[in-house]
Amino acid sequence: MPAEQTMTLEIFRYHPETDSEPRFQAYEVPYDEDWVVLDAINWIKDHVDGTLTHRWSCRMGVCGSCGMMVNGDPKLTCAAFLKDYYPRPVKVEPLVNFPVERDLVVSLDGFMEKLEAVKPYIIRDDVNDTSGGEYLQSPAELARYKQYSMCINCMLCYAACPVAGHEDEFLGPAALALGHRYNRDSRDRGRAERLDVMLAGEAIWGCTFVGECTAVCPKHVDPAGAIQQAKAVAAQEYFRRFAMPRGAKDAGA
Amino acid sequence: MKRSSEAFWWALFSAGGVMAALFVPAFVIVTGFLLPSGDAAAAAERAAGFAGVVGRWPVRVVLFGVIALSFFHCGHRIRHTLMDLGLRRFSGPLKLPCYGGALAGTVWAAMLLWAL
Numbered sequence: 001m002p003a004e005q006t007m008t009l010e011i012f013r014y015h016p017e018t019d020s021e022p023r024f025q026a027y028e029v030p031y032d033e034d035w036v037v038l039d040a041i042n043w044i045k046d047h048v049d050g051t052l053t054h055r056w057s058c059r060m061g062v063c064g065s066c067g068m069m070v071n072g073d074p075k076l077t078c079a080a081f082l083k084d085y086y087p088r089p090v091k092v093e094p095l096v097n098f099p100v101e102r103d104l105v106v107s108l109d110g111f112m113e114k115l116e117a118v119k120p121y122i123i124r125d126d127v128n129d130t131s132g133g134e135y136l137q138s139p140a141e142l143a144r145y146k147q148y149s150m151c152i153n154c155m156l157c158y159a160a161c162p163v164a165g166h167e168d169e170f171l172g173p174a175a176l177a178l179g180h181r182y183n184r185d186s187r188d189r190g191r192a193e194r195l196d197v198m199l200a201g202e203a204i205w206g207c208t209f210v211g212e213c214t215a216v217c218p219k220h221v222d223p224a225g226a227i228q229q230a231k232a233v234a235a236q237e238y239f240r241r242f243a244m245p246r247g248a249k250d251a252g253a
Numbered sequence: 254m255k256r257s258s259e260a261f262w263w264a265l266f267s268a269g270g271v272m273a274a275l276f277v278p279a280f281v282i283v284t285g286f287l288l289p290s291g292d293a294a295a296a297a298e299r300a301a302g303f304a305g306v307v308g309r310w311p312v313r314v315v316l317f318g319v320i321a322l323s324f325f326h327c328g329h330r331i332r333h334t335l336m337d338l339g340l341r342r343f344s345g346p347l348k349l350p351c352y353g354g355a356l357a358g359t360v361w362a363a364m365l366l367w368a369l
Contacts, residue, residue: 167341200257201257204258235263
């Protein structure tokens with residue numbers, strides 16, 4: 001058996017209670033071609049340095065917890081294989097465009113507020129009334145929004161988006177795609193109130209269609225496409241309201 | 254929350270992008286390569302025939318749509334590029350030169366097409 005191969009991980013470290021500023025710390029980890037970056041970080045946490053702090057859960061691209069910058073690119077670390085970087089060192093940093101709480105952990109507060117703002121749930125007055133049976137949908141009605149419902153809130157798209165980094169009012173790719181997802185759901189009646197949020201200020205208009213959100217999305221949601229579709233809906237609404245100033249507010253999907 | 258009027262400008266930008274993408278390459282090929290090709294006399298004859306087609310009213314209307322919307326596409330893109338380059342807080346005042354310029358170009362195009 002050959003001598004054990006290793007590779008280097010350079011990890012962003014910051015403990016706000018003791019560090020005046022962030023620093024990088026290098027760790028040698030065993031190289032295994034089946035390992036992903038998250039395996040290596042977990043190995044460091046278990047065997048070398050228990051103070052290293054990071055988020056993770058499922059290890060299989062479902063939970064959306066382990067998003068980090070890997071050599072400058074936003075990645076799910078559970079899906080970033082060491083063999084794609086070996087033998088060069090791998091630099092691991094917290095997702096950019098978010099405040100760092102500790103080491104590789106970022107604050108989710110701003111993201112959660114934006115997610116809540118688009119009312120990502122079905123809105124209708126008779127939501128509790130099941131007397132008429134289920135709300136049935138045809139395969140075509142499901143197909144209208146299914147792609148946009150695959151988001152796992154991993155926030156890679158926010159780290160990839162140049163607008164999300166400098167425009168606070170911008171709701172960002174995941175939240176807008178999710179709002180669009182409910183606007184396209186045949187069971188939903190909340191489109192008008194959702195659009196009031198999505199079309200205010202820079203909420204959606206901050207997007208200049210860079211498209212990186214779609215490029216980095218691990219679930220192929222295509223938030224950039226969702227945002228452009230939502231802008232087209234907004235333009236139609238604008239001219240419809242202009243043509244019919246009264247009584248146009250409650251038009252459904 | 255008040256909905257932004259950006260939808261209006263984005264609609265012009267979007268329509269202008271479609272027009273530019275569909276028509277401008279064709280214009281370049283026709284006026285830049287096909288019309289001037291061959292010997293000078295044949296090219297002049299083709300150019301005269303082309304001018305006759307352009308003078309027809311339905312063609313003038315289409316040309317006006319392509320030119321005007323392309324101007325607004327350009328103005329909107331310049332405005333947003335300037336915002337991205339650090340002038341975000343001037344997003345309101347930037348509308349005047351960007352969309353005003355597009356409007357001026359539109360009026361100019363209308364006058365030229367009218368006088369054909």
